[in-house]
Amino acid sequence: MSDYMPLPIELIEEIADYVVKVTVDRQFRIDTLTAAARRDLLSCALSCSAFFHPFMRILWRASKHIWLLKLLPGLEVKDGSYILSGKLDEAALERFDIYSSMVKTLVYPGPQGKDIPIPVNKSVFTSLALLRPRPLLSLTHVYIYTSPVTFFEKMMVSPVLESAFFKYCHIEDIIAFLSIVKDDAPTFQSLTLGSLHGRFDLASVSQLQNLRVFDLDVYFTAIEKGPVSHPRCLKQLDLQGIEYDSSNVLTVLQIYQDSGVESFSLEGALDGEGFKTIFNMVSSQWSCSVTTLSLNLHILIELEMGTDLELVDVIRPLHSLHNIQFFTGKWTGSSTVYFTDTVVYNLCNGWHNLIDFDIWSNGDNITLASLATLSGANCPSLKRASIPFNILHVPSVNREECNDTFFQLNSSHQLEFLTLIVGRNSDLYHFVLSASGSTSLAYHLDTFFPFLKDVCITTRGGKEQVRKEVMDIIRRRQQARRRHGT
Template sequence: MVQSSVDSGIFDKILENLAHDAPDLNSAASQYNKRTLAQLAICSKAFLEPALDHLWRRLDSLFPLLKLLQGFKSSDGIYVLRGIVTPDNWSRFDWYARRVKTFCHTGNPLGQAVAKHVYFRVSQLHSTPLLPSLQHLQFRHSTQDDFLTLGVCLFLSPSLQSIEFDGIKSDKLCGTFFDALICESAPLQSVTLRGQGLSKDTLDLVIRFQDILSLEIDGSFIDIDWLKRAGALPSLLHLNLNFNDSSISALDFDLGFRNVKELIITGPLPLVDSLLMHISTTHLEYFDCRVPAGVAKPAYEGLTYRIVTRWRETLRHFSIALISQGYPRDEFPATALLALGSLDHLRSVQVVNYVTSCLTDKIIVELASGWPEITELLLPDSPPGFSLPTVTSLQALAERCPHLTHLRTPFNDLAPELPPPSYGGPKHGLKTLTNARFIKPGDISDYLRLGRHIDRLFPGLKVVNKREAGHWGLDYVKWKELHDALSLCQTIRRETREEYESVGGV
C-alpha cells in the first residue's frame, strides 16, 4: 500500500490521533502509539517523512536526540559527551531535531541523568539553533540550573511562538531569554509566566512583543503602569492575571484590552469588579474569576449585573470559584444565577465551592429555559436546612438543554414519580452527573427508582459523581448503590433492545 491510495486527509487524521498525548492517555497507550508511528515510518517510503514528523514533534527531554550522537555514553551512571562529533553525525541529529515543534521540559527519566557540561558542549559545537522548528516551549517547576543549562543555551529559536515558565524563583536569566528573542525577532504569540521571583524588568520585556495573542502573568510586580502598557497590545485575545500578591486595590482609568475575548482574573472581588468596569472589550466570550472568601451577597449580584449588562450578546462561558475550600463558604445568591439566565448564548456555567440557599425547581426550570445551548452546568451546593431541587429539575434540564454533557446540581432524590417526558427527540447526551448534596434514600427501592428516573432522562450517562473529585468519597456505599442501580437500568434496556433486534424487531 502506498500513500497515494489513501485519502491524505484520513491519513493525516490517523497520524494526528496516534501522536496526540491526551491527558487521560496512560503511559502504556502512549508508548504503543509511538511504536505504531515508528512502524509506519519504516513500512513505506511514502509514510516515512509524515510518520517521523508526528513521532518527533513533541519532546519532554533532549535525551532521545542526544542518543543520536556517537560520543554520548554513560560514565559511572551519568551520560557524558566525549570524542569528536562528525559532520555526518550532526546531519543525522539535525534530520530528527528539525521535526520538533514542542518541547515540554520535565527532566530526564530515571536512569538517564545527563552531566550539565553536555549541554554546554552541544551549544559550543552546534552554532545554529538546536531545534530550528521549535514553536512551543514549556518549563514547569524548573530550577535555576535548568534555565542556565537548557533555557538560555539551547532553546533560543527564531521560530518560537509560545513560552510557558512556571515556578520562577529568580528570573534574571528568564529576562535574558526574552531579550534574546526580541533580538531574534521571534514571532512570539503566547507567554505564560508564574512564580514569586518574577520581576518588573521581565514583565516589561514581555509586552514588547506587539503581536502577542495570549498573556498569563502570576506575580507581585503587576502595577498600574504595566497594566496601561499591556492594555495597549493590539492583538491580545486571551488575558489571565493573578492579583493576589499585587499592591493594586482598585482601578480608575480606561484599561484598554479592547480586543480581549477570554478573561481570567484571580484576586479580590472588588478589584475584579473594578477591572470589569474599566476594560474596553465589547465582545468578551469567556469570563473566569477566582476570588478569596468573605464577600457579601450584594457584591456577587453586582458582578453578574455588570457582566450581563456589558456582554449579553457575546458571553459563552461564565465561571467563578472560591479560592478557599474551607468553611464557612460564601453564598452565591440565587438572584445572581437568575441574572445569568438572560445570557442566551451561554454554553458553560461553573459556580465552584459556593453554596446557594433557596435553589428550587422553579429557579432551575427558569435557568434551563434561558440556556438552550448550554453544554456544562455546575451549580453550587445547597446549605443544610434548605429544601433541595428534585428530579423535576433534572427533567426540565433534559428537555430544555439538549446539548448538556456535564451537570452538577444538588437534588433531593426522594422525589415522587415523574410524568412521561414531554419531548420525543433523540436521546439526551449527558455523560457526567454530579450531585452536590446527597439525601440518603430509605432502602434499595429508592435507589432503583432514582436510577430509573436518571436512566430515562439521560440514557447515555457514563459517570455519577459526588462533587468534582470524580469518586464517591465519604458516601461511597450510597453512591455505589446508586451507580449499580443506574447500571442495572442500562443493562436491562440494552439487553431488551438486543433481544428485539435478534428477532427482527425495531
C-alpha cells in the same frame, strides 16, 4: 521498469492512526505518545521504507531536549555532566539535522521524583551554536518545567515559534528567552508563566506586541513594572494564584488596556473589595469585547448564613460585560458562600448573548426560580447550563398533570443540556427514592425548557449521577407534543 508501487498516503495515515496512542502529560497538560506507541512507531519505521519518514516525523514531532543532544556524536557523561568528547563539524551533524528538522515541540520535564536529569555542560551548547545558531527551524512550541542548570535559550527559538510554557523557572532565564523571541520569532503568540522564582518585570512581556494569549500565575511572584508599552493584540488573559493583594492583577490589566481581550479568567483569594476593584477595571476596559469569562474565587469575608447581598455587590460590575457568551463561575469562602436565585438573576440580567452558563459553590440554595430566570427573555441564546440545585424542594406534581401534554407551552426556550449539582449524596439518594421526585422535576424542566436533549443530576464530586429516569419522562412528553401538534 520497477514493480514497486508506493503505498497510498491514506493507507499510511490509517495505519498511523491505529498505532498512535497518547497519554496526557500532567506537568504540561499536553498529549504525549505512550511508551508502547513509540516502540511500535519505531518498529514500523525501520521495517518498511514507505513508513520511515512519516512515522519518524510522528516520533520526533515532540522531543525532550536530551534526545536531540544524544544525536551529537561524542556526547558522554564526565564528572556528572554531559560533555562532547570530540569536535563538531558538518559531517558530524548530518544525523542531527535529519531529526531536528522534524521537531515541532521541545520539552524539558525537569526532575521527576528521584529521577534528577544529568546537567548538560555549557560547552555542548556553545559548540552546537557555532554551526547551528538556530538548530530547530521547525520548532513551534516549548515546554520547560524548572530551569535547566544550563539554560540555552537560543535552542528554544525558531522563526515559526508560536508558544512557550514555563513553570518553576528562574526569572533571568525567561527574560533572556523573551528578549530573543521579541526580535526573532514574529509568529510567537502564546505565553504561560507559572510559579516564577524572583522578581518579574512585566516590561519584558509587554514588548511582545503580537502576543494573543497570556497565562500568568502570580503566586509568590513579585511583579514589577518598568517602562512598558501597551500591546493591542492580546485576546486571552488568564490570571491565577492571586493571594490577598490585587495590585499584581491591576498592573497586568493596565498593560493590556488597549487590547480587545475576548477571554478573561481569574483565580485567587481576595476580600470582596479586592475582587470588585478588579471587576470594575475589567468592565471599564473590555465591556464590549469579552465573550468568555471564567472565575474561580475564594472570598475572604465572613458572610452571614444565607446572605447573598455582599456577593451580589461584588459581582455587580460584571453586568456591564454586555457580550458574555460563555461563563464559568466557582465561589468558595471561609464560610459557606450561598449562590442563590438572586445571584443568578443579577448575573444574567445583562447577558443577553449567553450560550453556556456553568456555576459552582459550596451551597445549594438555587431553586426553580433560577430556572425561570434562565428560561426568560434575558437568556434567549442559552444552550447549556450547569448549576447547584436544591433538589429536595421541587414542588410536587401528580402523574395526571405530568401526562397532560395538551396544554399550551409558555416557553419556547432552546436550552439543550442541563446539569443540576446537588449538595450531598444523601440528597440524591432521597430524590431517587421519593415517589414523585423524577416525575415532578421532569415536568418543571420540560415546562421551562421544552427542547432539552439531556439532563444530568449529579453530586459535587460527579461520582453519582441520575440521568435516564428524568430524561425518559421529558422525552415522552416531547414525543406526545409532536404527535398532538402542540
